[in-house]
Amino acid sequence: MKKxxxxxxxxxxxxxMAQTLFKLLKGRYPMASLHILAPAWTAAVAxxxxxxxxxxxxxxxxxxxxxxxRWRIGRELRREQYDMAIVLPNSWxxxxxxxxxxxxxxxxxxxxxxFGLLNDVRILDKQKYPLMIERFMSLGLEKNTALPxxxxxxxxxxxxxxxxxxKQRLGLNTDKPVVALCPGAEYGPAKRWPxxxxxxxxxxxxxxxYAVWLMGSKxxxxxxxxxxxxxxxxxxxxxxxxxLKEAVDLLSTVSAVVTNDSGLMHIAAxxxxxxxxxxxxxxxxxxxxxxxxxxxxxxxxxxxxxxKRECPLGHLNCLKQIAPSxxxxxxxxxxxxAEVAT
Numbered sequence: 001m002k003k004x005x006x007x008x009x010x011x012x013x014x015x016x017m018a019q020t021l022f023k024l025l026k027g028r029y030p031m032a033s034l035h036i037l038a039p040a041w042t043a044a045v046a047x048x049x050x051x052x053x054x055x056x057x058x059x060x061x062x063x064x065x066x067x068x069x070r071w072r073i074g075r076e077l078r079r080e081q082y083d084m085a086i087v088l089p090n091s092w093x094x095x096x097x098x099x100x101x102x103x104x105x106x107x108x109x110x111x112x113x114x115f116g117l118l119n120d121v122r123i124l125d126k127q128k129y130p131l132m133i134e135r136f137m138s139l140g141l142e143k144n145t146a147l148p149x150x151x152x153x154x155x156x157x158x159x160x161x162x163x164x165x166x167k168q169r170l171g172l173n174t175d176k177p178v179v180a181l182c183p184g185a186e187y188g189p190a191k192r193w194p195x196x197x198x199x200x201x202x203x204x205x206x207x208x209x210y211a212v213w214l215m216g217s218k219x220x221x222x223x224x225x226x227x228x229x230x231x232x233x234x235x236x237x238x239x240x241x242x243x244l245k246e247a248v249d250l251l252s253t254v255s256a257v258v259t260n261d262s263g264l265m266h267i268a269a270x271x272x273x274x275x276x277x278x279x280x281x282x283x284x285x286x287x288x289x290x291x292x293x294x295x296x297x298x299x300x301x302x303x304x305x306x307x308k309r310e311c312p313l314g315h316l317n318c319l320k321q322i323a324p325s326x327x328x329x330x331x332x333x334x335x336x337x338a339e340v341a342t
Contacts, residue, residue, distance in 0.1 A: 001029040003080065005103060007087040007094050008038035008046065010062050011186075012244070012263025013287060014132065015042035016270050018088060019154040020290075021136040022051035027148075028140065035080065037073075037097065044244040045267070048156040065093055074100025086139050087118065107139055132287050153290040154270035158252020166246055167253075172236060176211040179331070180251055180268070181235070182259035183227060184220035188309025190281035191261050193319050193327075195223050199230020200324040201258065206234035213238050213254070215247060215264060256335050258327060265289050274334040276327055280319040281306050293338065295330040297322055 004025060009015050015038065022034055033053040036046045039062065043055040058073070060066040074097040085098035087108030095117035098106045107120035115121060122139065129135045137147055167174055183198050185191035202212045212231075214224045218240030228237060242250060248267055251257065257268040257275040261282045268275050269289035277289050279298035283305040288296075298304075304318040311318075 001032050001083050003033045003082045005082045005085045006036045008036045008042055009088055010039050012042055013266040015045045016154045016266035017133050018136050019049050020133040020152050021140050023152040024137050024140045026051045041244055048248050070096050071100055073097055077101040156248055156270040159249045163249040163253045166250055173211050177255040178211045178213055179205050180213045180215050180254045180257045182215050182264040183223045184216035185260040185262040190308050190311050193260055193278045195226035196230050197324045199227045201327055202234040203231040204328055274338045276330045281308050295334050297327055297330055
């Protein structure tokens with residue numbers, strides 16, 4: 001196997017977890033060149049993975065069909081002469097480009113009428129593969145082949161030189177240890193710990209001598225503004241001030257992270273940062289942060305996990321009943337363990 005194209009996920013966290021597949025493929029085919037095709041925001045994450053030789057950007061928004069664009073891209077990719085394509089999303093449109101590109105082996109799970117577009121169709125056994133990484137990795141193996149254990153963890157590469165330049169550009173204090181707070185969650189409000197609580201935590205960390213960075217996308221600026229109102233002088237607002245690659249570089253330099261269940265959670269885990277991950281409507285049963293230095297804070301309420309974007313009962317108790325003191329306690333324990341380990 002010389003050249004493999006992976007049609008990658010459109011969600012940041014899923015892209016991080018797909019690195020387990022890339023590591024498996026490089027272990028089986030050390031000389032193979034792995035290319036991915038993904039939207040710009042997830043392609044940026046793949047560029048931080050040493051296993052990926054090249055990232056092709058899919059110039060379409062999330063959920064956009066774009067038949068003409070996909071046909072054009074498929075024709076352009078014919079010249080790459082791939083030996084195999086692995087299609088991670090389950091949609092019909094995601095399988096179209098490898099077929100147009102005339103890639104000989106096109107592998108993926110049975111999805112939206114994809115017979116013909118794929119010629120190595122797998123039937124997903126959710127009981128056998130409860131984790132997303134297991135499903136991804138199984139597509140890197142021949143049928144009925146057992147997954148090798150232990151499973152690899154994602155491991156992104158931050159650039160210290162770029163991080164130093166970013167700190168200077170953004171006017172960030174480099175004299176104190178940094179805790180990054182990631183208050184966003186693209187999926188919806190039922191995965192977001194209250195901003196008032198993030199503000200209380202930011203103030204407590206500031207009083208303990210930490211620099212606090214608020215990190216997220218431009219969509220998270222409103223959340224960051226609410227946190228700053230709760231803790232006016234305690235934190236630096238970086239939401240929307242970096243692109244995703246730059247966020248990876250900056251996160252690679254922090255001492256610890258507190259985050260919702262989000263793409264940045266998976267990035268921080270792949271950077272092996274001591275991290276407190278706060279769970280509300282979701283669960284660790286399918287897409288847990290893959291790191292040994294994570295504390296999960298989650299309440300076992302009768303109504304959770306419900307996996308809804310918004311609380312169907314209107315109270316959001318699964319998050320509102322997680323006190324900032326509990327999160328701070330978990331964070332301090334993790335950071336103490338990290339200090340002892342070094």
